[in-house]
Amino acid sequence: MAVTIKDVARAAGVSPSTVCRALSTPDLVRAETGERVRRAATDLGYSPNRAARGLITGRTGNLGLIVPDLGNPFFPGVVKGIQARAREADHALFLADTDEDPAAETQLVRTLAKQVDGLILCSPRMGEQELRSFAAETPLVMLNRRVGRIPAITFANVDGMRQAVTHLTALGHRRIAYVAGPRTSWSNRERVRGLRAATTAAGVELVEIGPVQPQYDGGVAAADPVLAAGVTAVIAYNDVIALGLLSRFNARGITVPAAISVIGFDDIPLAAMVHPSLTTVGLPMESCGRAGVDLLLGLLQDPARFGATRRELGTQLMVRGSTGPPPPA
């Protein structure tokens, strides 16, 4: 069995209480005693049992993270940022993947909530009411979604779409398609909103296609309708869909960007690795994760801060090989 506080106390010839103080509040202990205790602790390889400590302090030193699908390359980046920041702050991280199932999400929140100081919900799929009620009883931060005054980190989706449309209109495109993601997706709604505003402002036509599943095959399926729509450029809900579009265009002998321009969203690592490389709206995924942890830790220190705690991270269009001037009419 592991070494406990009593073992250290015995070895140092003091009481457990003193060991506790020597380790966590050295000022309250005589220097010499503290020294002796700490040496004993080191010698025995002691480190406190966090579960036991949590029982009395109410702080476990653990955070929980729930994501819809690690298979979607958007999420690992965020998870990595969260993990890194949590570790810096000396917190461990529980991870759960819901496989895009809102019911699993709900159940996992319930289960995890007990074992952690706070939860991070990445792109949660559950309903607003549920989210609100969870947020009321557990410290909780959302990533990539906004509901009421629940603390959240989001991306500047609207501005990202503005950048994409500006890029395309500057190249001369006047008729643009959008391949939509799931209707239930908050970020899809935001992106549509930004797109409509930008196209209207620029006076160019927008053709909405879909919705499709935010996956490769969704993009493949959307490609033919896009071509049928007679546009010279297409913006996809995300990069994975855009890759599906590229693939199907290639299969049909449509060259990109000569015949049609393609823009994705997210800037997953893959986007820069394909040919032609994908022009896309880049999101700071790791920063998002780190910011989420910071927000949560701040909230734990000062729960009153709730409500003043939402942040939108900037996005940046990455111009690459998949966009160019429209073909001559």
Added chain:
Amino acid sequence: MAVTIKDVARAAGVSPSTVCRALSTPDLVRAETGERVRRAATDLGYSPNRAARGLITGRTGNLGLIVPDLGNPFFPGVVKGIQARAREADHALFLADTDEDPAAETQLVRTLAKQVDGLILCSPRMGEQELRSFAAETPLVMLNRRVGRIPAITFANVDGMRQAVTHLTALGHRRIAYVAGPRTSWSNRERVRGLRAATTAAGVELVEIGPVQPQYDGGVAAADPVLAAGVTAVIAYNDVIALGLLSRFNARGITVPAAISVIGFDDIPLAAMVHPSLTTVGLPMESCGRAGVDLLLGLLQDPARFGATRRELGTQLMVRGSTGPPPPA
């Protein structure tokens, strides 16, 4: 504060002991009483505090997972499998990412070991001695590495390479390059071993290039040496390197597979999404994760099983568009 066993006891008009029994050993409680308790528990939304339970039972119901880099698309697949299986077995999962740093790995093992029933080390980078000593004091399973008798799940790397070489020789290739991954990587050593055996057996030439970092840029950097080696086919340590090769070949106007054939390893999702799609040796990543959890849980139930607990998962060559006959000489 959360609802505790006492709240349930009060609501049901029984003692905490009875609540505990009604929930975990229903046979020891009168049916009617048990029913009443369970209803009260449901009504109040009670679920036991696992940390408190762990304190006394010695089992936390938590597993720990340490991976080198979530940014490498190989790992999310494995993590997903682990997470899914752990959840089915009613266990929660701690996740840590070491950023390829062996020192961080060591420290994380120490930290996590206290909070979990067992650890899963995915492609661990630390030294053998360290691994052995950790394995001696903590229930532990390795994925994608084998050291002595430590329980482990691995892939049939050697056979995978045999399949790749068989494919290429069947197409007529007689001179093949290998772009090596890190020397410190166990799976790279295994793959080299399989490759040498297979090429020798087939009587074809093998040119080893590298090692390079197992990343896209590593592949880009290796492309020119590969071309200079005068081979008609190249096998890469992994898919990400292979994608780098494809990119650089494309940039130099070398067409794949007409001028040269390319094979990767891992079958990351991306491999099927690029053009030409990548022929690669597929590894059952999710199965690996699930098998790892099963192994660990078995070990926890019966520690004596240690040593009889290694398993190698089969691999399957996925023939796609990046391989074809060699160009006429």
Added chain:
DNA sequence: TTGAAAGCGGTACCAG
């Protein structure tokens, strides 16, 4: 079949 009591590993308060 049930309740009381002890204790898992810590921390916090109170006396001294």
Added chain:
DNA sequence: CTGGTACCGCTTTCAA
């Protein structure tokens, strides 16, 4: 500055 004591939430004897 230090030790004793109570208690965090739960499980598990031991008696009744």
